[in-house]
Amino acid sequence: MRVEFAAVQRRGRAVDLRDAAVGADAVLAAVRDPDDDRVACARPQPVHERVGFLHRELSVAPLAAVAAAARTRGATTEYDDELRAVEADLAAVEAPDVDLAAARERVAETASDVDRLRERVARASGRVEARREAGVDASDAEADLREATRELAARETDHHAATEELAAARERAREARDAHERRRELADRRDNLRRAARRALADAYADSFQRAVDALPVPGKPAHPRAFVGPDWAVGAAAARLARPGAPLVVGCGFADASRAAAALDAPVVLGEV
Structure with missing residues (x-):
């Protein structure tokens, strides 16, 4: 990853921009825009929309986040074939x-x-x-x-x-x-199938989610995604660790050190001020 904002030029898997007067929103926009050369990195996977920006005001549904993370690992469900057929019919x-x-x-x-x-x-x-x-x-x-x-x-x-x-x-x-x-x-059938697939994926990766929670310095005890009690940003962090987000995670809370954040989240990280 290469980051260049004004006079700030940094490289590596873990970049801290909190001392550079660069807002996390600006970093996130650059990460997600393939034409923005201020951040040179891999392209974000769809899960990045849910958990690619970790901050205390994050709002994320646990089942959806875990399911999206599971998809990045190639997970499938018994509902996928019908879901694709229904989406094709709808289109x-x-x-x-x-x-x-x-x-x-x-x-x-x-x-x-x-x-x-x-x-x-x-x-x-x-x-x-x-x-x-x-x-x-x-x-x-x-x-x-x-x-x-x-x-x-x-x-x-x-x-x-x-x-x-x-x-x-x-x-x-x-x-x-x-x-x-x-x-x-x-559309109703598609939505029902999507919900069923999310539930199936969350069930299949529940243990992985709990291990991710246990490995992170986040509030909340390890539990099934349905039963997890804790802030949404903790859910997002655990799902991000479980996922393969492709692009760097932009982190605005929970970590004091970029290298430790990258190691804990098992992904490239940019720390920024929210």
């Missing part, structure tokens, strides 16, 4: 939102136009008939009738098309509702 379900408002408005507009033009045709037809009965020239009235009739035919065509589009939109909306329901069902 394949497209559930677009369908807005019927525009289609309904179009139908209403064209219906109004059709009604207006039918009245115009009726009035024009009445004028033609009246002129003919009076024996006067009806050519102007007939021309107006023909124009009104052409406009009515065009708007009736538009109204028919708008009505068909509304029917199609309603069908798409029904299919979208079915797809949303399918996504909800799959």
Whole structure:
């Protein structure tokens, strides 16, 4: 690991930046950003999001932390195949939102136009008939009738098309509702499988977690992750020791010495001020 912040340049498995006016947040951001060359190190594994920053305000769920740590060691469960299948099904379900408002408005507009033009045709037809009965020239009235009739035919065509589009939109909306329901069902199944897998992994690595707690200078007695009583940062530290986080751990509490922290956590460590 190589660390360079302003005039500070340090290398090694254990780096202490508490005397360098470099905040732990800045170090963490650099560790997790592959394009940030202030910290040159291995890329973080997913578990790093949970336990890669150890500080007294850490909030972490014990089962999730231990399960994530176990995954870095290649642990699997009986639920994994189904979980992958459900996640693939969920990703394949497209559930677009369908807005019927525009289609309904179009139908209403064209219906109004059709009604207006039918009245115009009726009035024009009445004028033609009246002129003919009076024996006067009806050519102007007939021309107006023909124009009104052409406009009515065009708007009736538009109204028919708008009505068909509304029917199609309603069908798409029904299919979208079915797809949303399918996504909800799959999401529920995925979440249940994830919880079951976490429980299985936590059970399988419970002894390892307890040994990690026992090996660390953290408050709390060794116990199953479900039963552990102690601060979240202690859970995070034990899970971090159990894990293979890839990138360095950024530590802001619990250790006075970077070398001892790296040895206790069995990982590269950067000590920083929180």
